[in-house]
Amino acid sequence: MSREATAAPTGASAKARLRAIGDVARNPLRAAAASGVAGGVLVLPQAALIAACLQRALVDHAPPATLLPLLLALLATLLLRAGLAWAGRRLADRAVETIRIDLRARIARGLVARGPVWVRSQQSGALAERMGAHVDALEGYFGGFVPLRAEVVGVPLAILLAAFFVDRTVGLVLLLTMPLVPIFMMLVGWGAQAASQRQLQALTRMGGHFADRLRGLGLIRLYGRGDAELQGIRAAAEELRVRSLRVLRIAFLSSAVLEFFASLSVAMIALYLGLSYLGMLDLRATPLTLGMGVFCLLLAPEFYAPLRRLATHYHDRAAALAAMDEIAMVLEDDVPVVTDDGxxxxxxxxxxxxxxxxxxxxxxxxxxxxxxxxxxxxxxxxxxxxxxxxxxxxxxxxxxxxxxxxxxxxxxxxxxxxxxxxxxxxxxxxxxxxxxxxxxxxxxxxxxxxxxxxxxxxxxxxxxxxxxxxxxxxxxxxxxxxxxxxxxxxxxxxxxxxxxxxxxxxxxxxxxxxxxxxxxxxxxxxxxxxxxxxxxxxxxxxxxxxxxxxxxxxxxxxxxxx
Ligand SMILES: Nc1ncnc2c1ncn2[C@@H]1O[C@H](COP(=O)(O)OP(=O)(O)OP(=O)(O)O)[C@@H](O)[C@H]1O
Known part of the structure; x- marks a missing residue:
């Protein structure tokens, strides 16, 4: 006989669920992250080649023909970086598509498993939002945030080592300013998830409200409730607007914090290099060449580039966690299962x-x-x-x-x-x-x-x-x-x-x-x-x-x- 039994809810956190969902596209996600890291690390030879060209042309006064191999190597590096960026994007897009299809299938299975009585008790517009907009809210997280995580660790580390190798003071400035960025991002991130959750809930409510009213349009006209219903839709849309703006405000704030620290440390490095060239500061054992200075100056903004990109995707993470909480309500995992006891x-x-x-x-x-x-x-x-x-x-x-x-x-x-x-x-x-x-x-x-x-x-x-x-x-x-x-x-x-x-x-x-x-x-x-x-x-x-x-x-x- 088959028997109805209730499975205990897994109670998995949104983070654990996100990780589990990403498993279906683990390989393309890893490959996207690897190409991101490789492309990021290539900035080192790129900066070195530019610095070497300038040193030889402006300081050593080498004839232009001797610069050709350097310029060709630079071109090859640039092409390789572009190719890696393109491949990383393609892989991330493919991963997102796989995750989306898998998640929608799991939601559909969850709805089928919960049965028509449960589905009937829900607003169909709200269910449609969960399958549509909420699943799409994961795109930025898997397509942007996840591949960038590896880049954020790997690329600044490589740049830091190179900077220390060329000039200890520059390496020290980078090292000291680096922890400030994640600390501020975390502070901002705390509020971001709650705001994203409230925004998604407002979206769900508006979707549900709108779909319901659309279905009952005949009745609304019959009882002359058109204006009153319009007010309701207007209020739901207004709530969504306010909450969306709150999310955007937090996103802009986190980007502004990052930009501030990134600019500050690049300025500090530029100041240090300038003062060294002018002879007003002497912290080095050997003289600072033009090539070395250019190399450090080119690397400084690149040091923060992955973090800045991550910041633009940081609210995607908050949105994905919030969406996951909403989607979890309709996933198949926590559904009462029918087991066969034989x-x-x-x-x-x-x-x-x-x-x-x-x-x-x-x-x-x-x-x-x-x-x-x-x-x-x-x-x-x-x-x-x-x-x-x-x-x-x-x-x-x-x-x-x-x-x-x-x-x-x-x-x-x-x-x-x-x-x-x-x-x-x-x-x-x-x-x-x-x-x-x-x-x-x-x-x-x-x-x-x-x-x-x-x-x-x-x-x-x-x-x-x-x-x-x-x-x-x-x-x-x-x-x-x-x-x-x-x-x-x-x-x-x-x-x-x-x-x-x-x-x-x-x-x-x-x-x-x-x-x-x-x-x-x-x-x-x-x-x-x-x-x-x-x-x-x-x-x-x-x-x-x-x-x-x-x-x-x-x-x-x-x-x-x-
Ligand atoms: N989704 C629901 N949520 C809460 N209560 C419900 C829901 N669906 C039905 N009910 C309630 O359950 C009770 C039984 O409803 P049910 O439809 O089984 O009655 P019925 O005997 O089949 O009625 P009828 O002869 O009119 O079809 C009713 O009081 C109804 O209001």
Missing amino acids: VGTSDASAPLVSARGIALRHPAATHDVLRDITLDLGRDQHVALTGASGDGKSTLLEALAGWLPVHSGSLQRAPGLRIGYAPQRPFLFAGTLRDNLRMAKADASDAELEQAAEAAQVMRFAARLPDGLDTVIGERGFGLSGGEARRVALARVFLRDPDLLLLDEPTAFLDPDTEAAVLLAILRFAKGRGVLMATHSDAAQATMMQVWHVRDGRLHRGRHAP
Whole structure:
């Protein structure tokens, strides 16, 4: 039997999750970082070659032809650096694309695993934001920040060593100013993550708000609420603007801090070199040549260049951490899992589903809709489920179908059980009726589709449509009546060839004639299968062997067929 069990949330931090997500593109990310470091270190020969050219041309007065090899080597270095930068960019882009695709797939799997009841409890616009804008918010982190991390360590270290080698004072200035930069960046970064999180939450809220209002546009017009709703959208957009500006302010501040320290230390080096040339400062054992000075001056800004680039991506890290917290809500990792405990039996008399003392509660609700439900449903057991509106019939069907995890107790299903569930509000996609039916069985032949449509009385209305089953219907079944949409859902159940049919008011909205035909089709199809049918219809109840009632949160057994 399969059993529903709740997996403990992993509770992983956003940082650990980001690391795990980056694992799918570990190699391109490493290669991008390596080309960044190589390109950065090449600044040493580049500066050395420029310095040597100037020394020979201006101080040694060497003939121009002798400079040619140096100039060619310089050109080769520049080309190599450009090539490495291009390759690094390509690799980082490829890594970002891989991560994006993988993450979106994981979010989709998370949504599927959480089930339609959970998804229904969320704002669809907010979910779309998590899949769209929030995933895109990781681009700057993986495409910019991550490859730069290695560069920030490797390149300044190489430059520092070279500077010490040429002039100890210059090396010392670089060494002393270096720690100031990360310290200030960290101070700024503390506020950045919280601000990014608030910005993303505002974005989620606005997306959710907007998508909801768009869907209910007809209703908004009907009740003349257009202006009031516009105010709501304006307020959500204003909140987003304020929070985005706060994030930008922090980003600019961190860049300004860095620029300040970088400029200050370059100025200190320039001052030291100038004073040395003028003979006003003498800290060296040997005289300072023009080439040495140029080399140091060229290297000084390059020393801070990776850090400056990292600073521009520093708020990307904060944004990525904030986005990760939002995305984690819909990832697959923390979803209750259905495990197979292997106690099932192929015995035809064994129940298809078996519940022991289950309590059912909707996500975010504070009380159980149903409690202490114990039931077995076997093959050839046909049960009508009745009860007052809102007493929990649909809730029980959703739990048996696996859409709603049980709150407590145990629910077991026979291994490999095929369930056909026709919900009260079936979801129909924009497309042809035929496409909508084929969802239940992708490889169904046209004959199979037509047979299922005929049995579920879909052909009664489809035959009158201009293109029959090839008629295009709108999103959520636009263009079909409530009764017609339910018959499409029933045809899907027939196509699925299930062991257990869970039908939620399949004959609601139908005229007595069509209802009788639908009930007959269900009965014919139900042979050798289990059926639980929620219904308010006396005619539907009369066709079932047993009637179960839900009342006051409990299940009561009723009539048995003779
Ligand atoms: N997503 C949800 N969150 C919180 N409560 C919910 C949610 N969905 C349904 N409920 C509540 O659960 C209770 C049972 O609802 P359910 O749809 O199962 O009733 P029902 O017996 O099928 O009603 P009907 O005959 O009108 O279809 C109702 O009080 C309803 O308000």
